[in-house]
Amino acid sequence: MRSRPESTEALFWLGRSAGRAGNAEKFAEYLTLVADAKPRTRRSEEALYLLAQDAADNAEIARSRAYLARLLRDYPKGVWTDVALWLQGWLAYKKKEYPAAVASWGRLVADEPGSRWRVPALYWRGRALEATRQLSEAAKAYRTLLDTSPNQYYYRLRATERLALLTKKAVPNPPSPVAHPLQAGGANGIHARKARALRSLGLTDDAAEEWSEHVRSRPDERAGLAEACGAFLDLGRYDKAMWVGSRILRPLFVQEGGQAPIPGFWQCTYPLGHIDSVRRHAGERSIDPHLVLALIREESAFAPQAFSRAGARGLMQLMPHTADLTSREHRLPPVPPSSLETPEVNIRIGVHHLADLLRDFGENLSLTLASYNAGRQPVQRWLQRYGFADEVEFVEDIPYTETRNYVKRVLGSYERYSSLYGKPAAAGGQPAGGGRMQAEKKRSGE
The missing domain is CATH 1.25.40 (Serine Threonine Protein Phosphatase 5, Tetratricopeptide repeat)
Structure with a gap:
């Protein structure tokens, strides 16, 4: 089909709109026309990737892999090449085709050094190499990640865990960031x-x-x-x-x-905001205060009046309905929506809600955080679909991009807070989440 670029653009957006409206048939029809358009446009490659991702989301793995193979053949240096290689590797890994996964992720790491998919590819390439008993190469992949990705705290945490298991000894952590005093008088103007x-x-x-x-x-x-x-x-x-x-x-x-x-980079980037309230309410529910700080950091960036498009409010981004149910369950005073912009109120209700989710999901942080972001019911569906034999794999399988990235960000921030300020003990025993890594190893028999 020969088409004008403007008509291809229109077809592309018709397809995207159909997909958002839940019309899978029209989504596939329009995007297939875009992918097949002659001459190719910048949307043709993107359409192939979207078709591949949609097929993967619907467990049509063979169809997804066919789209990816076509994309990588026709656009070997394209805009979507890196994410196509990532998805190609992931589909192979899930099928236990580990050499194919190693090859896809190896190409991504080698050919796309600036890609945001490079770090997850390094980690999962290490996991695939472990599965084929190439343990020294797996360790090399993890060390490369640690040496070249200072800002990727979630994957650094996971790579450190795997290295410790491979070497049978703790991996030395880099020196903890130093909390330098912030000096006055340095600014001019x-x-x-x-x-x-x-x-x-x-x-x-x-x-x-x-x-x-x-x-x-x-x-x-x-x-x-x-x-x-x-x-x-x-x-x-x-x-x-x-x-x-x-x-x-x-x-x-x-x-x-x-x-x-x-000098004050770490205090500025990971502040101990509203720490007295956080410690008090976290202690009442035996939650690590650093987990609460990490969640606040990623939810609202410590802005008390943060307001989302969905209607979530305040530091811990509580929906008024959730806040009302939580306050009733714990026999707390009524919570008018406007009061959620008061840090003390928001933290009190938010910590109770977080603690309730931790209880419901067996103290597992990944499940708890996914539920905090997406709700309990979607997480239960994902557990039924994907299982939970491997926690890290479950996180990668979360179909909501926002939730998947949210879980990684909060866990990464939690690691930073713990590294920067030490691991406090909340009142009433070990803080919730403190045994996550040990529990994960016990489940997997490692």
Whole structure:
């Protein structure tokens, strides 16, 4: 079929719209026309990948693999080549075709060094090599991941676990990040001077705004960034501190090979926001406070007035209906939706909700976090479909992209908080989640 580029674009979006509306027949019809279009357009390759992913989601593995093979043949250096190689490897791994998985992921690692799929490919290539008893090569894959991916905390955690099992000894952790004191006086410029003056007058909101303007106007002044981070933490504006850490400092951290770009980088990027409330309520339910902090960090970036499109509110992004049910179950005072923007209220209800999910899912963090994000019923469906013989494999199988990435982000942040600030013991015994790794090893017989 020969078609004009604009008609191919229209067909592509008709197909995407049909898919979102649940019309699988029209989705496949329109995207097949796009994939077959002559001449090819930038949407042809994407259509092939979407058809492959849809087939995989519907357990039509042979059809998915056919689409992927065609994509990789016709677009060997395309925009979607890396994710196609990832999915090709994953489908082979799930079929226990480990040499094929090793080959797909090996090509991805070699040919796509800048791809975001490189790190998961390194980890799962190691797992596939283990399955074929190529243990030294598997260990090499895990070490490559640890040596080259300082910012990928979830996969670093998983690779460290596998290396420890392979070598029968604990893998030395890199030195824990040092919590340097944040020094005042490093910033220059009118906004910094105004911010200090406003802070001395007790005008904290105005001071925070001036520090924000300083960061925007002088993003390359590292001493100023350090002082701004310290000021935001002192003002209780943990969301602003994270904004500096994540948007400005983290790219420098990656660029400089995992070296902290300013003395207070870690406190700024992983703040102990609302720590008194977190410790008190986490202690009441025997939950590790660092787990709560990690969840808050990924849910709202410590913004008390965060409001999602779905209606979730506050630090722990609680839906008003969930907050109401939780407060009733635990005989807490009624919770008007607007009160969820109050940190103390949100943390109290959110910790109870998190603890209830931990109880319902046997203290397993991956299942608990997936349920926190997607709800109990979807997680129960996934357990029935995929089983739970391997926790890490289950996480990769989560069909909701948002939930899959959410679980990884929270677990990665949890590892960072524990590494940075130590592993506290909550009141009432071992914090929930503290035995996750041991329980996982026991289940798998390792």
